[in-house]
Amino acid sequence: MKNILDFDYSGLQSYLINEIGIEKYRTDQICNWIYKKRVFDFEEMTNLSKQDRSFLKDNFVISIPQIIKKQVSKIDGTTKYLFGLDDGNTIESVIIYYPSRTIACISTQVGCPLRCEFCSTGQNGFVRNLTTGEIAGQLLAMEKDINIDVKNIVYMGMGEPLLNFENVLNSIEILNHPKMKKIGARHITISTAGIPHRIEELGDVDKEFRLSVSLHAPSNVQRDKIMPINHKYPVEQVMQACRIYQEKTNKRVTFEYILIKGFNDTREDALKLVELFGDMKVMVNLIPVNSNPANFEKPSKKFIDRFLDTLINKGIDAVVRAEKGSDILAACGQLKGKVKEENLR
Incomplete structure (x- = not known):
């Protein structure tokens, strides 16, 4: 059975007309x-005929990640979700609140193959890429839970987005399309640790989304x-690819x-960055390191x-x-996507 969330607008329309006759x-x-x-039940789509609803049920499922656990920061309201997927794997996603906007931080892989020292996700290994529907479905599940239309998306959750290139771009098509989520492309950010050929390919995509590169050091030695x-x-x-993209x-x-x-x-590191x-x-986001597997420490305020x-x-x-969200391990580099047995009871 096909997950209807895997279809972009044109693909869904074509399938409905040519394969089902709707x-x-x-x-x-x-x-x-x-x-x-x-609404994630075809039977509740009351302006469709009973026959069309029956056809849809025979051909599609609306598979939304299921909330296993939800944690809300007592400090700033940041909300972290542990989601269960159809195959039993789990991922984490985050809603972040600012005075002027709400941001959804969504995942693109179960685990991550990059194993960065400061990141909890990578220490747990890599399982698989998420499907288009699993990526877009995280947003729908969180929106339904908080009853808010989220207008800002960052692909900064679990995984390396550019190693799941096609599904990430397909999910952006869904989230951006005016007949689907209708989120402005300029409010969508793809974050990458630096996959040069994919960064260059992003420059050819006709969308106004933003690119964020996790650099974290000014030299190869570091x-x-x-x-x-x-x-x-x-x-x-990586820098050459960014220049080509720009x-x-x-x-x-x-x-x-x-x-x-x-x-x-x-200061010397900062000057190397400038060079x-x-x-x-460029825009540089400085992130004092959060609690991490390698026990790295934050620098002093000075x-x-x-x-x-x-x-x-x-x-x-x-x-x-x-x-x-640091008090609920929802900050940068802290997502694990692991489920404890007691959460399943």
């Missing part, structure tokens, strides 16, 4: 029920120690930089402020990202 205009009605009203992917794709190769799109690239005490937090960026248009000031004084747009 009229073309019904596509809009079905999408409105699922993506606007968050990056090799915390990000094994750097052995395959060194800093210079030349194609004329869009600013955001760089994520986790600050680790005594490792990459000096690495050259004349690129070191964080000095690093930030060095970048700004050299003309680099930079901010220190506000920590959200």
